[in-house]
Amino acid sequence: MIKGTEQKIKDAALTVFIQKGFANCTSREIAREAGMNVALVNYYFRSKSKLFAIIFESVMQDFLKSMVQVFCSELPFREKIRLLIEREFEFLVQHPDIPNFVLNELARNPKAIEGILPVLHMVNESGVFDEAKKLQASGEMRSMDIVQVTLLIMSNCQYPFMAGPLMKVIHGVDETTYTAHLNAHKTHAVSMVLGYLFPNDQIPNNA
Numbered sequence: 001m002i003k004g005t006e007q008k009i010k011d012a013a014l015t016v017f018i019q020k021g022f023a024n025c026t027s028r029e030i031a032r033e034a035g036m037n038v039a040l041v042n043y044y045f046r047s048k049s050k051l052f053a054i055i056f057e058s059v060m061q062d063f064l065k066s067m068v069q070v071f072c073s074e075l076p077f078r079e080k081i082r083l084l085i086e087r088e089f090e091f092l093v094q095h096p097d098i099p100n101f102v103l104n105e106l107a108r109n110p111k112a113i114e115g116i117l118p119v120l121h122m123v124n125e126s127g128v129f130d131e132a133k134k135l136q137a138s139g140e141m142r143s144m145d146i147v148q149v150t151l152l153i154m155s156n157c158q159y160p161f162m163a164g165p166l167m168k169v170i171h172g173v174d175e176t177t178y179t180a181h182l183n184a185h186k187t188h189a190v191s192m193v194l195g196y197l198f199p200n201d202q203i204p205n206n207a
Contacts, residue, residue: 005036005040005044006044008034008035008036009030009031009034009036009040009041009044009045009051010051010054010055010058011034012030012031012033012034012035013030013033013034013051013052013055014055014059015033016029016030016033017052017055017056017101017105018097018098018101021101021104021105021108022048022052022105022108022109023108025048026048027041027042027047027048027051030048030051053112053115056102056105056112056115057115057116059095059098059101059102060102060113060115060116060119061116061119062091063091063098063102064116064119064120064123065119066084066087066088066091067084067087067088067123068119068122068123068126070083070084070087071084071123071126071127071128072122072126077128077131077132077135077141078194078198078201080128080131081153081190081193081194081197082190082194084153085153085156085157085186085189085190085193086186086190088157088158089157089182089183089185089186089189092157092158092161092182093179093182093183096161096164099158099161099162100162129146132146132149133146139200140198140200141197141198142196142197142198142199149197152193152196152197153193156185156189156192156193157189160182160185161182164178167181
């Protein structure tokens with residue numbers, strides 16, 4: 001499939017924004033990455049700020065849409081958690097720099113989150129938090145604040161990718177080997193999270 005000019009610019013912008021962040025790059029660098037002149041970049045997107053807003057919102061929506069699909073499904077809550085972790089690992093294996101990119105830019109400009117509020121509202125409206133509260137009330141699920149549940153999942157899914165450069169140096173492994181460790185950690189993350197949230201369950205060793 002041949003990419004159009006607009007998509008080439010978006011792809012180039014994502015690469016440059018991830019490498020340098022919004023403040024440390026120029027439209028000229030984005031144009032150079034896309035293999036075209038800066039006038040063409042400005043013609044399609046008018047400014048670096050407008051282009052960044054589009055890229056950031058697109059990245060966040062891609063990151064969250066799969067979560068919304070899982071939460072809105074008819075699957076049992078435990079399977080939703082399992083599938084959420086598996087899908088998040090699959091996404092991050094393909095885009096390992098996204099977590100750092102998102103956190104760095106939100107720290108720089110907290111208002112950037114406004115563009116994805118509709119998707120976040122969909123998570124709230126999915127009923128998944130109510131499901132968790134019902135399971136906690138029945139004693140099936142460990143009683144803990146939903147913020148702590150979110151931290152438990154995010155730390156097991158996103159931190160291994162954020163810590164990749166450090167882990168590769170500490171353990172002297174290359175990119176291919178570390179990716180294999182990430183794939184293995186996905187299985188461990190599912191077992192650890194489900195095992196902690198549902199301590200009364202018997203989680204198989206190969207879960």
